[in-house]
Amino acid sequence: MDLIKTIVISAxxxxxxxxxxLLPGLILILAPFLLLxxxxxxxxxxxxxxxxxxIVITISLxxxxxxxxxxIIGTLLAGYLIGRLLEARASKEYMLFALTTxxxxxxxxxxxxxxxxxLMPTTKEWFSNIKDSYMTMVEAELGKDNISRENIQLFNTALDQLQLQVPGVIVLLAFLLSLxxxxxxxxxxxNLKIAVxxxxxxxxxxVPKTALYIYVIAVLIKLFLSPEDVVLLGIVTNLQYVLEWIIFIQGISLISFFIKVKRTPVIINILMFIFAFIMAPVTQLLGMLDLIINVKARIKL
Structure with a gap:
């Protein structure tokens, strides 16, 4: 065992x-380097x-x-995961999918x-506070007819939709951080003499086909859960968000392969990618099809 390296990395x-x-906000700067x-x-x-x-976990506790x-725990687990994948000579994109997940x-x-x-308010409580603050601000204007109830309803609907997107935003941020x-x-x-x-x-x-199998299982489990199963429903829903994003990336890869093979004009390429992001469910479906029947192998050169 290399004691010097162990002591230095522990420190x-x-x-x-x-x-x-002391300064939690530094995570925004340090996060991309923590794996090293x-x-x-x-x-x-x-x-x-x-x-x-x-040693580090004990002292941190x-x-x-x-x-x-x-x-600390997340960094150590992520470091272990990437280390194992490097040992297995996994591809870099496989590491990206694994780390994102x-x-x-x-x-x-x-x-x-x-x-x-x-120790932390739920997203429902966060958005309820925002709604309450908004209603407090507009009450006076509502009495003066400066704002309509339709506008208030529109704001509340938009806020409800935003609340539903929170897990998806977390997954997107995890993907960007992983990348x-x-x-x-x-x-x-x-540079430190490690093969990557x-x-x-x-x-x-x-994407590993396992992601598709797990996604199907998660969807099936969710069908049999009720709103009262708060914890399990939350876990399954969040797992579904993660896997949907990964399958979406597979769909983007398929579109990229089609563009490469068919050598389509640049303007068409741009429009296809814009459509892929706007119509995310369609892109996810393409990703699923590629995982099931390997569409790329069927596209003629």
Missing amino acids: IMLLVGLLMD PAVYLFCKDKRGFYLMSG IAFDLFALQV FLSLYSLASIIFMQLMD ISLLIVMPLLR PEFRPLYFWR
């Missing part, structure tokens, strides 16, 4: 925990990684608040846990 992770405890020390130590010295993880602890589920699970422990982290960390790991893969072109990306 770095504890410093990260301290910064998250954990993945590096895992690839160089597994026993050192396990020892470091035990004692010294830091819940947010800092969650960041992990960060999405971990973030959503952490939020649900804090809400169950009454940026891999783009930053992989070249740094290569390159991103293949988008049209070659392929």
Whole structure:
């Protein structure tokens, strides 16, 4: 075991925990770099990684608040995941899918846990407060007929729709964080003498078919749940959001492959991608079809 590397990485992770405890806002700057020390130590010295993880988690439990602890645990688990995938020589896009799935589920699970422990308000409470503040502001204007009840109803409807999009936004942010982290960390790991893969072109990306199976299972489970099954319904719904996004990426990959093979004009390419994002359910359906019957192999060159 390389004791020096273990001590140095332990000190770095504890410093990260301290910064998250004192200045949580720094997560916006540090997040893309957090994978580096954990993945590096895992690839160089597994026993050192396990020892470091035990030390850092123990001290974090004692010294830091819940947010800092969650960041530390999430970083160590993500580092372990990417380290294992590097060992298995997985493709970089596979790492992107795996890391996105992990960060999405971990973030959503952490939020649900804090809400169950009454450490964080639910999204319903957040948006209820916004509605109450809005109604307080418009009451006087309503009496003067400066604002109509139709406008108020429109605002409430828009807010309800926004509330439904919160899990999807979290998944999107997890995807962007995963992408940026891999783009930053992989070249740094290569400079540290660790073999890392390159991103293949988008049209070659392929989501593991397991994602489709899990998605179908999640949808079927959700059909038999009632609104009273709050925790399980929340878990299944959030898992569905994550998998829908991953299948959407597969649909984008299929469209990219079609564009590459058919050599369509640039303006057509742009319109196709715009349509793909506007009509996300259609793109997800294309992704499902590609996973089921491998549409790319059937497109003639």
